[in-house]
Every structure is written in structure tokens, then in C-alpha cells.
Amino acid sequence: MKIAVSIKQVPARDSALRVDPGGKWLDESDLAYEMNEPDAYALEEALQLKEKLGGEVLVLCAGTERAQQTIREALAKGADRAIHVETQPGALFDPLVTARLLAKAVESEQPDLILTGLQSDDAGYGETGVLMADVLGYAHATIVMEVEAQAGSVRVKRELEDGWFQHVSLPLPAVLTIQSGIKKLRYATLMGIKKARTKEIKSLKADQLGIDLRPALLLDRIYTPERVKQSQIFSGDAQTAAHQLVEKLRFEARVL
Amino acid sequence: MSVMVVFEQRSGELNRVSYEALTAGQKISQAYGVPLFIALAGAKLDALAQQAASHGAEKIFLVEHDLLEIYTPEAYTAGLEQLIRSVQPKVVIFPHTYQVRDYAPKLAAHFSTLLISDVIDIKKDSDSPVFVRQLFQGKLHADVRPSGEIAFVSVQAGAFRTAEPAGRSAPVEKFAVQLNPNQIRSKPEKPFREAQRSVDLSAAERIVAVGRGIKERENLRVVEELAAALHAELAASRPICDNGWLPMERQIGSSGQTVAPKLYVAVGISGAIQHLVGMKGSKTVVAINKDESAPIFEAADYGIVGDLFEVVPALIKEIQKTNN
Numbered sequence: 001m002k003i004a005v006s007i008k009q010v011p012a013r014d015s016a017l018r019v020d021p022g023g024k025w026l027d028e029s030d031l032a033y034e035m036n037e038p039d040a041y042a043l044e045e046a047l048q049l050k051e052k053l054g055g056e057v058l059v060l061c062a063g064t065e066r067a068q069q070t071i072r073e074a075l076a077k078g079a080d081r082a083i084h085v086e087t088q089p090g091a092l093f094d095p096l097v098t099a100r101l102l103a104k105a106v107e108s109e110q111p112d113l114i115l116t117g118l119q120s121d122d123a124g125y126g127e128t129g130v131l132m133a134d135v136l137g138y139a140h141a142t143i144v145m146e147v148e149a150q151a152g153s154v155r156v157k158r159e160l161e162d163g164w165f166q167h168v169s170l171p172l173p174a175v176l177t178i179q180s181g182i183k184k185l186r187y188a189t190l191m192g193i194k195k196a197r198t199k200e201i202k203s204l205k206a207d208q209l210g211i212d213l214r215p216a217l218l219l220d221r222i223y224t225p226e227r228v229k230q231s232q233i234f235s236g237d238a239q240t241a242a243h244q245l246v247e248k249l250r251f252e253a254r255v256l
Numbered sequence: 257m258s259v260m261v262v263f264e265q266r267s268g269e270l271n272r273v274s275y276e277a278l279t280a281g282q283k284i285s286q287a288y289g290v291p292l293f294i295a296l297a298g299a300k301l302d303a304l305a306q307q308a309a310s311h312g313a314e315k316i317f318l319v320e321h322d323l324l325e326i327y328t329p330e331a332y333t334a335g336l337e338q339l340i341r342s343v344q345p346k347v348v349i350f351p352h353t354y355q356v357r358d359y360a361p362k363l364a365a366h367f368s369t370l371l372i373s374d375v376i377d378i379k380k381d382s383d384s385p386v387f388v389r390q391l392f393q394g395k396l397h398a399d400v401r402p403s404g405e406i407a408f409v410s411v412q413a414g415a416f417r418t419a420e421p422a423g424r425s426a427p428v429e430k431f432a433v434q435l436n437p438n439q440i441r442s443k444p445e446k447p448f449r450e451a452q453r454s455v456d457l458s459a460a461e462r463i464v465a466v467g468r469g470i471k472e473r474e475n476l477r478v479v480e481e482l483a484a485a486l487h488a489e490l491a492a493s494r495p496i497c498d499n500g501w502l503p504m505e506r507q508i509g510s511s512g513q514t515v516a517p518k519l520y521v522a523v524g525i526s527g528a529i530q531h532l533v534g535m536k537g538s539k540t541v542v543a544i545n546k547d548e549s550a551p552i553f554e555a556a557d558y559g560i561v562g563d564l565f566e567v568v569p570a571l572i573k574e575i576q577k578t579n580n
Contacts, residue, residue: 013468014547017395095361096370123391123398125373127361130329134362139441140329142358159511160447161354167445181498216370220386220399224549231543231553235561242570245542246578248558253540255462255519256486256578 001055001149003046004106005079006116006128007039009063009070013121023221025090035070038117042178044185045147046115047078053149056080060106060114062098064089068201075196076188082199083109087206094215095123099131104209107136111173113154118143118177126177133175140175141168145182259284260293260345261313262336264353265304266327273351273411278311278419280378280411281349287380293317293343294426297335299325305428312422315429317343323435329359330440335433337366342431345406347385352410364408371408372400374529376415393528394551413510413533455489455505462488462519465508465535466496469524469545469564473501478568479523485575486521493531509534524564527552544568 011017012032020027035043046057059074059082061067071082085101106114114133119126133140145165146157155169159179188196207213232248234241249256261281263274278294285292291314296304301318309316319335340348340363350356352374364371377388379399387409389398401407457463464483470476483490490506497507508515509531516537523544525531532555535541543556544567553559560567 011392017392017549019396094370096365099365121392124389124393125361125370126357127371127373130358130361131365134365140358140362141442143354159354161510163449163511164447165450166447169443169445171441181495214403216368216403217372217400218403220401222391222396222398225394225397225554227554229554229556231556231559233548233553233559233561235548238560238562238566238570241560241562242567242574245558245560245571246574249519249540249542250578253519253557255540256575 001049001053001113002058002109002111003049003055004058004060004109004111004114005039005043005046005074006060006102006114006132007043007070007074008036008061008117008120009033009067010036010120010122013037019222019224023223024219025222033066033070035073036117036120036122038119038121038178038180040117040185041180041182042115042117043074043077043079044183045178046113047186048183049113049147049149058083058106058109058111060102061085062087062101062206071201072196073188075199075201076192077186078192080199082201084201084203085206085209086203094217095125095127096131096216097211097213099128100135100211101206101209102128103132103135104211105204113149113172114138114175115178116175118179129175129177136173136175138173138175139170140177141170142177143179144176145179147176257288257346258291258293258314258343259347259349260295260340260343261349263294263296263308264351264355265296265298265301266355268304270304270307271351271353272418273353273413274308275311275418276413276416277349277351277411278313279416280375280409281347282419283378283416284347284349284385287385290346293345295319295336295339297324297332306425309426309428310421311419311426312424313426316426318428318430319433320430321433321435323437323440326444327355328440328442328444329362330442331435332359333363333366334435334439336363338433339431340367340406347407347409350408350410352412356410360408360410367404367406367408369402369404369406369408371410372402373410375409375411390529393526394554395549412529414536455503457489457491457506457508457513457515460489460515460517462486463491463508463515463517463535463538464488464521464523465491465493465525466502466523467493467525467531468495469526470496473499475565476501478565482521482523482568482572482575485572485579486519488519488521491515493525493528522552522556523568525552526550527555544571
């Protein structure tokens, strides 16, 4: 089975985020980056499917040159090769454009399955997978917990709301967006890291794929939200803060 | 120009977030003086149409077809696409549910645009509404607007109040759609629930909930001690349960339990919306987190910014003092 996994590089969790002076994106000067966590689970699912069924895992990633580091990480974990759709710094902020680029890049590979995380931890639109399926004319299922591959089709367990689930069967090729946490993530081994150095990364320039790169939405600005709720925050040394908090809980909130 | 709100129903019941989407629609309708329509897709919708109609829209459109009885992204996209092409609203609003996440991006793409997903506020600008979205799980906000003729928007649960019934009833119009069974490739089976929960946190008076900030399974002891000192139930955000550090039945949030205790202490939880929806009914919320920009502080009455491994032991000591 040929499985493509679409991954994104995002600022590391717990990064201190500062808006750049232009007000349209982050000041990237001292940010660290990592693989979008939901995509890491999609990659894990793909690697386990390959271990069970044989075949190939192909990494797909749109991003600047910096994203190569995340692509190498995926290769080190066991993906076979990668396609990198290289974008200009700060140029891409729109899942519809991203989906069209990735679809164009992967189309001729004719994968059986495309997996991706259910959303990104940065912009969080949660749409790239569904949009890739639409552009490619593939079937899709979202928020997938389990994947059973069958001949020419796939049966998945989808998460619905309020503790409900549902099985859905789809003909191949199909796109699945994977829920986080469904499998334990592997670490790259030293051997894996070494092997990754020689694995192929095909690089395509985003502006040479014949896709309209104009975003579907206009971004006015990004900003730090104002606090609406008047919360009382204690900082400083732990002892004093804990004492102040307990006083408040006893005599103001009266919950102790 | 008009605004259309797409209600969601599942097996004969309206999803209540639909009424929050309706409030968002009313806001735009009033700001720009344009008519508001409600759309509902499914099969045999007459009873639901009456419920929706009591909320005072210009008209209710029913997209009815046997192939819409059971949800599939293909049939919902095709059915609503035909309605939208015919009515030509300027803004289409959905509740941001798992179902909407499954088909609305596809529907929007058929109009060459992107669903503005998970919107928390709408601002009035002279020529177009501006939609506010969260980035980085709420640490930042973005103001966005559509670039084309039509906007598709999904609104976050809890971001808008629930629309009240109006004094009048809207007329109901059935919109005939052409659907072909060959279009529908996904074959859904019957939805099911996993085993019944043995822990019911919804009745707990005090809850101590732990998140990613705890870092290691072995560190859970410190929050267990805090829970014991407070005579509280222990709960967690999703990543902790995904790791198997606490059982799934102790998970709070959109995919876990919804709770409303008198005291909710969130330890090392950043406060992603998926968690907040499960605990926002709590009376007093305390947050302990090292990141002062964590969205959990927005939901908290009291907060301590600091290292939980220093703060929690100090807190336990203080609580024990008052217990004695």
C-alpha cells in the first residue's frame, strides 16, 4: 500500500509567541519549530500500516526551507522518501492554497491513502485534509481513531461528539484525518537518523506548480487577545502565592 | 444579500449549537439590514422545521432527500451546494461541530473559498463583516475576512449566546435537490457508544484536573495529593488520558465529560477550547500554569503563574493548615 502523509512544521508548543511589527504573523526570530503533533500521529499510523501491509510511506510537506528539518525527522522515524513543496517565508497562510499545492505535488504518485493530522496547532483551520480530498476527487473521513485496510477499501472508526463513534467504509484512494493520541509515537533511532540522510527529498517550488497562490481569505491582523475575565493572578514565590490563593478561596470564593 | 444559517440535526434532534450559530447570523442580519434564512438538511424534517421556524427567520429551507437521512459528506455537500447556488446568500454560518468539520470545507471549496472555521466573534466593518478566529489554541487571535463573493463561517460552541424563540413563526419552504447514489462513496455504519462510564465526574463538588504540564506519569503523585487534600476528584485533559496515565473516563472536555463543580483546579492545563467546553460551567476556577499567556487563565477566577512542581506542594501545605 502506498501511503502519503501530509505533515506541517509549526512553532514548538510552549513557545513565547510575539506578533511581528507587520501584525500579520509571528516574529520568527527566536522561535523553535517541531512537527505539528496531530501530523505526528498520522505519520505513526502510516508507519504501522506499512509494517502490517508492506508498501511505502511518502512524506508530503509544504513550507519554507526550514521545514526540511521536520521532513528529515519523519524520514528518520521510518518514512521512505519525501516531497517538499517549498514556499517563500511568510507567504503561506491558507489551507485551500496548501491543499491545492500538496494535491498537485502528490497526484502523479497515485497514493492509495493520504493521512494527515486533524488540524494544525498553529492556524488550526482543520481543513487541509478534507480540501486535498476534494481537489483530488478522493473520498475522505475525518477525526479517525482506527484504520483497517481491506482490498480496495478502508474501514475506519470515526470519533463523533459526546462519546459517540462510527465506523465508515471508503473506497481507495482516500484521505483520512487522524485524531491525536490514537497510538504511541515512536522516537527516531540513531540508525533511523543515519538512514534518513540518504533518503530522497524531492523539492518543488510552490510558485512553479501552476497554482494560484492568492489566499482565499484576507488577513487583517493577528494580535494578543485582551483578557475579558477579571481573573486574580498571583505570581512571585510559590509559598506566598499559595497562601494568597487559599485565603481567597476561603474568604472570597468561600469554596474551602 | 442575505445570511443563511445551516442548522444541524442528528437522528431527529437539533444540535443546540445551531441556535448559537443563529445568534451569529442575527448579528450580521441586523448589522447590515439583510434577511436571514435557516437551512436544514436531512429526511422527514417537518417536526424539526417547526422547532427551527419558531426562532424568527425570514424563511426556513428544507433540503430533504432519502440520501440525506444518514449523514455523508458527499450528500450533504451536494444538497447544500444546490440550495446555496439558488439562494445566493452572502454569508453561510454553521455551528463548528465534528460533522461540519467533515463537510463544510469541501462545500466552501466548491465556491472557491475557505471555510472560516471556529469563529469566536464577528465585528462590523463598513463593507464586510470581520471574523475573529483563535490561533495557537487561543493564545492569539486573527481578524479575517473573505476575499470573494461569499463567506462560509463556522462558530465555536459557547462563543455566541443561544438564540431565543421569537414571537412569530417563519414560513417553511421545501427545496428540491437532485442527488445520485453514485456520488456517495462513504458507507457509514450505525453510530455507537463505548462501554458505560463507571466514574461520573458531573456530580463532583471539587475537581483537580491535570494536563500536559505534569510531564511524566511519575509526577502525577503531586496532583493526587492535592486532590486528596481538597477531597476532590482527580481528572485530566485529553493528552494525559491518551497517554494512558489516567483512565479515559476521567477526561474533561469535548470528547470526555462535562463538569460543573464548585471548585475546579486546573494544573498544567493550557486551556485549549476542547478542554474549556467541558469545564466552563464550574463555579470557581483556579489555574496553575507556568505560561502566563495560557488561555486557561482567561477561564480562571484565580491563577498562579509559576512552576507547578513548586506551587502545588506549597498549596497542599496551605490547604492542610486550614484543614487542621
